[in-house]
Amino acid sequence: MFRSIPFVFLFLVVNTTIYSQQIYKRTLKLMGSRFDITVVAKDKIEADQFIDQGVSEITRIEKLISSWDKDSQTSNINNNAGIKPVKVNIELFDLIQRAIRISELTDGAFDISYASMDNIWKFDGSMKEMPSQDKITSSIKKVGYKNIVLDRENATVFLAKKDMKIGFGAIGKGYAADKAKELLINLGVEAGIINASGDMNTWGKQPDNTDWKVAITNPLNKENAFALLPVVNSAVVTSGSYEKYVILNHKRYSHIIDPRTGYPSKGIVSVSVFAPKAELADALATSIFVMGIEVGLNRINQLAGVESIIVDDKGDVHTSNNIKIDK
Template identity: 55%
Template sequence: MKTTVLLLLILSGFSTTAQVLRKRTVKLMGSRFDITIVAADSLTAERNIDTVIAEVTRIENLISDWRADSQISRVNKNSGVGPVRVDPEVFALTERALQFSKITNGAFDISFAAMDRIWKFDGSMTEMPSPEAVRKSVEKVGYQHIILDKEKSTIFLERKGMKIGFGALGEGYAADRCRDMMLARGIKAGIVNGSGDMSTWGKQPDGSPWAIGITNPLRNDTVFAVVPLRQSAVVTSGSYEKFVVFNGKRYAHIINPSTGYPATGVSSVTVFGPSAEVANGFSTSLMVLGKEAGLKLIKKYPQYTYILITDEGQIFSSPRLGLKMHSL
């Protein structure tokens, strides 16, 4: 449900300390992961990158809904049949995701995995799906039918055919986990970027903060702002790479799980805060909710700041980011 639109991670070209920076790109959770570690020497950095890869792989094996032997796959196979016991870690992640589904009134819904993919964003669509097809596409979606039993650590999907999936939320969780693990191991700076769900800590070897460039959604080959990462996580969702246009209206690839219709009105949302997992939930939700309802929601959570850009190019951002309010 998320498009990676964080195009530019700005790295310094030199170090004034004895520290070295090492970066590796790998495919994990079906997506691109860029792992950057700052350490006293190259061997230490590379070994810790290996540790990050092992941790993301462990999480993937627990929560992947495309691996037949994962705990989430077992939950999905038993939808409408009975509850499935899962590890406390999986239960807690599901519990947090379900809470997000509730606070967004279904704009974010972990049962979206059961949605029929009737919208095509590869250029093959020539007409809008019928209202009946749209309604049918989401008939097995509904977070209200996910039953959690904390005492027994079980998950039960009440409706036959229901599915839950973590998608990019799992990437954000993995990035947060790896950041915390590295800090516990004494690695004082680095980045774990799971397909745009980015957790950072510390500073670059020259002492400067990590910084990112935010893509201009109206000209996606350009950057309209460079933002230093004073908070440890950042996630962007965007609609400008995958969309269809019918009757002059643009429909994004991010689908509203409660209606089955694509999001409209917002072309890009970037969310900064302490957790990539939570920032991902917000960025996706704001795309679905639209400008007014989305900004009303995120303003209730002052730990998180935002940059929201409408389809018309209007920019709305948290005052403490210090960006000028203007149009692209």
Template identity: 50%
Template sequence: MILGANMASSQVMRTRDALLMGGRFDITIVAPDSLTAERMIDTVIAEITRIEYLISDWKPTTQVSLINKLAGIRPVRVDKEVLELTERAIAISRLTEGAFDISFAAMERIWKFDGTMTQMPARADVKRARRYVGYKDILIDKEKSTVFLRKKGMKIGFGALGEGYAADRCRALMLSKGINSGIINATGDIQAWGSRPDGAPWRIGINDPFENGALVAAIPLDGAVTTSGSYEKYAVINGKRYAHIINPATGYPATGLTSVTVTGPGAETANALSTSLMVMGAKKGLQLLRQFPDYECLMITDKGKYVTSPGFDLESVRIGE
């Protein structure tokens, strides 16, 4: 949630939303005039669309879809951009010992979080699907620029990681064109830079997972913030809520944390970390975050306890207390 402020400046701010990469993007640009702002929003949409047609696994013509189609058959030659994104995803998988894994997409055949799932999947089905999850079976040949999924039936999906990557790319693109302030909200993965037209900082609200519409904090932001949680996208089965974030080691939804918010320079990395922390839990998650000194986090447990990394000053941004 982006929080407002009074505006009194020669600069103008324009915002537009668009359905991209399977979700809603809200694009805000601050520019000297309305025409420039609207033209830059068009440029941002074009860049996100370009990335979507490169990495989206639900569009049959993308390179990622071809990788999935030819799993267990042969490697697929991909653009450098796709290769490097895959390499970074695998690097996070190694650091988290598989808590983060882009091959979890094979579990999408088992779990549905669109409101249609009313009973638990059969254990045998979960076990069978888990055979196709494992980042170590994603093989990269840098010299040939190929990606190969070792097992037929495997599938990779960049999902929110790709949205974070798109937000990072658009920030860099706008800065290169002299746009020194704006926000890309990629379905909750936010990349902000500069300030509002009146010079005030952008402020981003962190939702309270236990009270719809309420905030637990409002943080000033020049960089990225992402939140992974179990309170917006989930399945309710026999009265129990199951989060959409799957633990690759078990094939079942992660438990223990209700939400994880990560701030730092990049939305791609922040998203990978917030997803990883949801799976790893608070204690191991804080240990992981020590390897990323530019990133901070706020975790909220299933019991409502707040856990923060050392650099996250919750008291200074807490709301309603």
């Protein structure tokens, strides 16, 4: 369920005209990925102070949700799978609870327990044949969000199966973008963008009072953008499979794996989701790869304030009901 986001596909269009306030941007590596933090401020000193606060918040989130940090609460949950419940910070508890709700919404296409899967699929060019059905079946035997047991009264999380694991690779950067945005708004930053490797969250307007806009291009035909859309106090996330895939038996398989079956998704090369929060958009973008175009758009069309643009492996563009573009 991990994603790679080439920046050529989705980028913000920024008007850099100088007004009483200016746009300041810093690019850095956080959570193992590229982050671009943009704020509107009166001068560079003020902007740097704000951006430093945003970086601190993202770093805090990483320490909370990282499964690579052996001392994190997430690692503690995983280390006690099948053994005992683990008491956690209420913030992490709530994030896991929301993740389970998205699993229910997507019929398990999104599942943070995907981390339990064996790495039997290789997308580095070394894989020449399909894994056996036995290996695939074995790979997913510990996966299943219904085995994540929550106890709100005691703020505990219990993974019911031994060696079961959870991971936030398909939702963590979106959540970090949301929390950094929330913090900066509370600090008085009137406008800005948090771009977490393609998980973008915006608020306010540019100094000339125009909306932030995002240009989207077809990854199979990058010559021209087919859409230039405003992003108004909301998030847009793009998930792409066009750089990381394998071709077996003349079929193209994405690196995004269906946690229910153990097989890679196919037929879609990119998904963009517009939603009120990056956390939700992040999870849904991954889920649509797994659900497929028809089911994915049907699900999106049932959600208020959520829209999507899908590009299939033939280069054709599909949109949810409220997005109209010249295809």
